[in-house]
Amino acid sequence: MKWRLSQMKIVTIIPAFNEEKTVDSVVKGALEHGDVILVDDGSTDRTGAIAESAGARVLRHRKNMGKGAALKTGIKEALKWEYHLIVFMDADGQHDTFLIPLFAEAADGADFIIGSRFMGDSCDSMPIQRKLSNRITTWILRFATGYRITDSQSGFRAIKAEHAKIMLDIPYNDYVYESETICEISRHRLRIAEVPITCNYGDEKSYIQLGDVFRYILFIMRLFTRKLSLKPV
Template sequence: MEQAENPSAGRLLVIMPAWNESASVGNTVTEVIRTVPNCDVLVVDDGSTDNTADLAEAAGAAVLRLPFNLGVGGAMRAGYKYAQRWNYSQAIQVDADGQHDPKDLINVVKGLEVADISIGARFAEKGNYEVRGPRKWAMVFLGWAISRIAKTRLTDVTSGFRAANTRAIAQYCEHYPAEYLGDTIDSLVVAVRSGLTVTQVPVEMRPRQGGQPSHNPVKAALYLGRSGFALLIAMTRKKTRLAGTEGAAE
């Protein structure tokens, strides 16, 4: 019997991790679908205690409900498992709070024409996004360090606005850590050291469309030390052998 074609094959999956984002998730899903009508949107409800999941579903997203809060890393790993299970060829992370402008989404995905991972970079000569103090020092250091590992200039390695092709999706399913900064620093370093390529695309950031920012002055002060520790941990991870990559080792 001939197997029916999977309707998701070749399509773009937008993965939107969300934890108590009822103030913005509905509008964000609606805007993504309106701007990129040929995509599918998956909201990973990360153990929310509000009606985030119901609002996302009402706006047209598929919803994966996690029984308790895993953090962004755990939610994204679940999203990539979904992408792999349903044979999506491309996936992109978009924040539920509306800071990632859907008008930049396709340009970030187009970066996959030249690399396995495409990062929407906030510090690449577009927009006026600024950070100061310890967070800025950390981002400059991390950008310099990971650029050397990736052998390409990267200015915003902590950006969550990033796209993945099938090779990157497969690697993420095997290794996508849930630790602090693991979803950005750790996942990127291990992917690059395992043979995947990365590029960046300039994007503009917007203010949150609802809810409260997750950062405060105390967290900002701790960011520098934690980011350096995250990089150190990432460099100790075992490389993953992927089909079609060269230079990867056990």
């Protein structure tokens, strides 16, 4: 189904945890292209209140449940309304909201769109450890899914609302959720595309713990097992 860009109803889902310094500008920028649902994932600062004042529809978790859980909460809310496209972006100011129309344009030929930092100039300023881990994970997901993607770890993404329900079935609630999303898209044989994005790296915080690393290693091992166990037709 195709829509004119001006007729497309867009909602941006923003998961947020203690991002009171940047959330106002992120919400206001995203509102220029449609509605905004912000999921306050147990913040202990004024993130939710600031987002609400900026114009976002705010949903709150009483405690921090993880990015995957926040995204699923946002999707459930978005599916109550008649949106055409659901955009996902972070609250820390990394993503440039003026690029949201690129995702809408790409939705004419794809069901799921990833904003790739490796198609633009952002990978030049990406911290080296992040660049390395992204390259490795992207290679593994390309192997597991067959998609010729360049940036599997980008949090700036979009999906046609008609397909978003499949993202609710993903069992992970931590950052593994975003990698498993690509596998879920592959299992449903949806069309995937990438658009070039810029990214602003500053003093963003990392909430990844040692336990998260072990869980991600287990996830990668399951990917290999899943791929190698497939029998040729």
